[in-house]
Amino acid sequence: MTVETDAPPPRRGAVRPQERALAPDLARGIMLLLIAASNTGFHLWAARRGPSGWQPVDGSWLDRAVQFTMITVLDLRVYPLFAFLFGYGMTQLYLRQRAAGSSEKEAVGILRRRSLWLIVIGLAHATLLMAGDILGFYGLVSLVLGWLVLRRSDRALGWWIGIATAQLVLLTVGPVLPALFQGELGSFGDASAEPGHEAYAAGEESWLAAAGTRLTTGLFVTFAAAPLSLLGGAHVIFLLGFWAARRRVLEDAGRHLPLLRRTSVIGITVGWLGGLPAALAHIGVLRVPDAAQSESGALTLLRDVTGNAAGLGGVAAVALFAHWWTGRPERRGARAVTAVAAVGKRSLSCYLAHSLVFAPVLAAWGLGLGEHLTSATMLLFATGVWLLTVAGAYALERAGRRGPAEAVLRRLMYGGDGRRRREARHRPHPVRTGTAPPPPCSPSRPSRAPERSPGPPPP
DSSP states (O other), X not given: OEEOOOOOOOOOOSOOGGGOOHHHHHHHHHHHHHHHHHTHHHHOTTSXXXXXXXXXXXXXXXXXXXXXXXXXXXXXXXXXXXXXXXXXXXXXXXXXXXXXXXOHHHHHHHHHHXXXXXXXXXXXXXXXXXXXXXXXXXXXXXXXXXXXXXXXXXXXXXXXXXXXXXXXXXXXXXXXXHHHHHTOGGGSOOTTSOOGGGGGOTTOSOHHHHHHHHHHHHHHIIIIIHHHHHHHTTTHHHHHHHHHHHTTTTTTGGGSHHHHHHHHHHXXXXXXXXXXXXXXXXXXXXXXXXXXXXXXXXXXXXXXXXXXXXXXXXXXXXHHHHHHHHTOSSOTTHHHHHHHXXXXXXXXXXXXXXXXXXXXXXXXXXTOGGGTOOHHHHHHHHHHXXXXXXXXXXXXXXXXXXXXXXXXXXXXXXXXXXXXXXXXXXXXXOEEOSSOOOOTTOTTSOSSOOOOOOOOXXX
16 A cells, blocks of 8 residues: 655756766866956956957066967967856756656756846846856857757757858858968958957946946847857857767766867867967067957957867866876875865856956956056956955865855756755655555655766856
């Protein structure tokens, strides 16, 4: 005899701590340092700019070395890394929900709510603090790709990746390469365009006026730049994240070592070489027309498209390190690795925390410190802010607590389902007699173990 309750079967919530893999969290933690460093340019609102409108062109030899390094290694190279991890975590969330018994409609609904709320959070973040927000951008891209691609077969996903790659090559690489070989770099770009850093309004003394500019920039990035990126094939990096997640490349790195090694070496080499011409032109070693260095110029387009390779190479390098480090009998530096991975677990909170420090301290409407810093000292400041988030994330990790932004987003994503799960945990289990086996969905004996997952990204 069985006494049953009429409660709905419990569904999966957020990823459990024991299911997390090191590589994705570690990659996100490192990524946030690189994002903080890459964003330093627009905080230097009083600096003199060159044709690119982004990195300053003044300062000491140390400042010039920092500018050269950031153009080669960081600028337009960090966000592809984030996009890959975003697509990876998005697929893992979907697969985890399906493995736990959620219907396809339920799993897609959770992802849709997540994307919509990221758009809302991103626009609020842009308006209040930081116009260059990426949450809204990736929220919209994930909303579209979740609808069009996420549930497709491996074969269909391969076709989508091929189409996106062709778009990227034809629309970006195609026009640039002939100009490079023919020496007509000045045929692309607009040297008289408004410098890009002005769209961030860091030099505006009125917070209200700055908020208006930031909102305009945030709306453009979310609702214009994101759709254009889909048309231009830039979403291929998301799709490669889908593909890798289906094969558990980051969790089971030991089974994919040749792929990870090739991707790391080739990706980082191509990415850094693609940024080298722009860096040489910035410091005056390479003489090119100003239009070629502008934000729509040939050198910037080349740096942008090769940034995708650098992003993939960076993820692969972190996965190789995580595999090597976890296989060591004595894991030296365990506290540092744990602390950086803790940032990755709370990447949304740490990302927002950057702006809570950067904007009021550096902007002209705040303390105005950005007027007095240089490229080198700004990099030190950004690193210090990141270290503050590392300390905070590590403290939360030791206390066993989520980041505040992750907790809020989790509640918004799962909504009433989360309340039903909590109620189900406190409801008495069914009382059974006889020899009949428990049903497959019995909470006391799950039919299959959930897959390990890196968990949802920030982002």
